[in-house]
Amino acid sequence: MKILFLLFAFGIFTLSAAERPNILFIMSDDMGWAQPGFNGNPRELTPNLDQLAKESLSLTQHYTHSVCAPTRGAFLTGRYAFRHWSDWRSEDFGKPSYLKKLGLTLARTADGEETRRIHALPSEERTIAEALSDAGYFTSLIGKWHLGEWFPGNLPMGQGFQHQYGHYAWGIDYYSKTIVHNAPARFAVYDWHRNQEPLQEEGYATDLIANEASRVISEQTSDKPFFMYVAFNAVHGPLNPPPNFKGNASDPLAIRDAMLANLDTNVGKILKSLDQKGLRKNTLVVFTNDNGPVLEEMSAPYRGTKNTTFEGGVRTPCLVRWPEHTKAGSKKDGLTFVTDWFSTFINVAGASAKQELKTDSFNMSPVLFGDAPSPRNEIIYDVEGSVRLPTIRSGDYKLMGDILYNIKLDPGEKSDLASVNPDLVKKLKARLAQAASERSPLGDKPLLMEPPLPYVYGQAENTAVPEWLKKQVDAIRATQPQSWAPGTTPWPQAPKGANASKMTGGLDEKGAGAPKK
């Protein structure tokens, strides 16, 4: 009684876990609209996701930005990527073709070595992990971060996550846990961590991410609700076949299918661990993906790929399950954007919506858990100053650069209506220009990654590199190309125009593969 009184007196009384839902947000990487069975893939690669779809509300117009980092920054802050410059990825600041678009050149250390300027989600941003942490949630990030890989304030535990597991940068070799390069340096860097310490583990990244999520779920106690953000690296490249792969190892499509099936198995594993803990009823589960696929056929019936703002690049599968709140097997087609989870999670968690920074987030609870229509009528995907085409959705229309589509009547984006709707084009361009004017200055970017080629990401982690890690990274670097033809790089050039950088089935990042024993 006395303790209760004290808790009330200090205003720190929190609702029990039984009254506020746990939140499990699972995001896959580079999965196309057409890849899961519940969106029509006939090859039965995703039985667990298909089962989840049967139990969930499915959002058919859920959108994200068109690449990894912008979507992740928008999700965590409830703010469009351009507001915090997350429309530029950290690695872009080590690539001359990207830097040129900002009027910058490669930076050099005091010793004259070319290196990367540090770019990350600013620590001044209020993340959903910080908001939910303040509201008494246990917060964990398991998987990919991609919002800064160097300074502690830009790493997950500097941005509100109490537990961290996985990798910081854009991708990971699923076996060796290295990233293939640290642009402008062309050699591999180790990128696998638990609670921001280098972690030596054998196994396949997708399996390990699910194991960690299941373990953390199994350790939850009933006095505290949890927010778990599981960001799978699958099905992003490199094309590393999972351990049980029995297909043709020289067929990239067979490997992609196997990676998807493995992702599905692992989503099933996490959902099962919720059930085993008796947490299904009181857990809000969201499954979505960060951006379109690398191959256009995986976007069907939509046009475009990752890196484009065609529907195939930005319309993502989205399942929402909260028993007794969402209707199993139902669909809703109102506009939703990845930023909306910010206000929605704050609402269901009873967290504070107060903050100084402007959000671009709608609380979708009345839409998801009731009959309200979506309050969202507009999505700003990219504005001037981004590396991609300025693009806005407004009602049924979408303006991409100078091209105008009616998405409702022409979801496949075949008929450019710009010439017959000059007034609307003018109005939407003015809206985009106004939004772009709200972009904060980029700043001088004086902070550099030093050394230019660390052994491991995380500045603090790289100051005391364990021997096993050095040995492992040196062995991989010895297998990497030591020289490059002039003008060529191991990474793609900055995208240009509406079609950006189309890929074919065989082209993708090459990983180091399983460590040789």
Ligand SMILES: [Ca+2]
């Ligand atoms: Ca991605």
